Amino acid sequence: MLIVANWKAYVEERERVKKLYALAKRLTSATKVAIILAPSAPQLGFLAPRNTSKVAFAAQDISLTTGGPHTGEVTAAAFAALGATYTIVGHSERRAKGETRETTAQKVAHAVANGLTPILCVGEKERDTEGRYLADVRADLEGALESIAPKERSRIIVAYEPVWAINKTFDDAISVTDLAEMALYIRKVLAELSTAKTSAKTTVLYGGSVEPENIRGLAAGSDVDGFLVGHASVDPVMFAALVKALS
Ligand code: 13P
Secondary structure, rough: OOOEEEEOOOOOOOOHHHHHHHHHHHHHOOOOEEOOOEEHHHHHHHHHHHHHHHHHEEEEEOOOOOOOOOOOOOHHHHHHHHOOOEEEOOHHHHHOOOOOOOHHOOOHHHHHOOOEEEEEEEOOOOOOOOOOOOOOOOOHHHHHHHHHOHHHHOOOOEEOOHHHHOOOHHOOOOOOHHHHHHHHHHHHHHHOOOOOOHHHHOOEEOOOOOOOOOHHHHHOOOOOOEEEOOOHHHHHHHHHHHHHHHH
């Protein structure tokens, strides 16, 4: 099982950064759960080059630019040079600030070209009764996978994050049945876009109000390989409980 801790902009104090990293290190050596930390860019620059553990690092986003006169952009190559090996791409909080599906697809290709494994976020804004939410997820997957060569497609990690379930509490998160259905649907679409073998090998995560109360049920009742966690990943007690629940 894999947990990706998306610290978003929650963590600002240096002491807190150090404590959360130390906890992740401890948990990753004490359990079989793989942990990827996605801190902000300056924090990644502080932690990743000193990393002596199995904890891996992800950027929260990458710029589409390459090196040059682009004030304020943080490039994929700069993240990779610090030791990041993953990047979140197309998070709904970036899309809410104007990132389009096309841009997300370009970022997937750009991440792969720069040696970063994309953690592609897909997910509908709301659930309708006609099943349009399935078409939303399909369009996200098609755009992203078609941006890269077929042989690279198994490298993408897919994080299903329904926007309506993000930043709430466990009782507003997705039900086990709905997640099980969506995980199957994602694997079906992945098989259509690549091969059944690639689809089965692809890491599929769920994100959206994952807390100690619901993580075990979601893991046991659906075909996901782990979780992309926001607010509970920056609370040491909750984060430790999440990892222990999966181990
Ligand atoms: P929450 O776990 O805070 O709902 O956030 C989910 C998320 O957006 C992770 O990327």
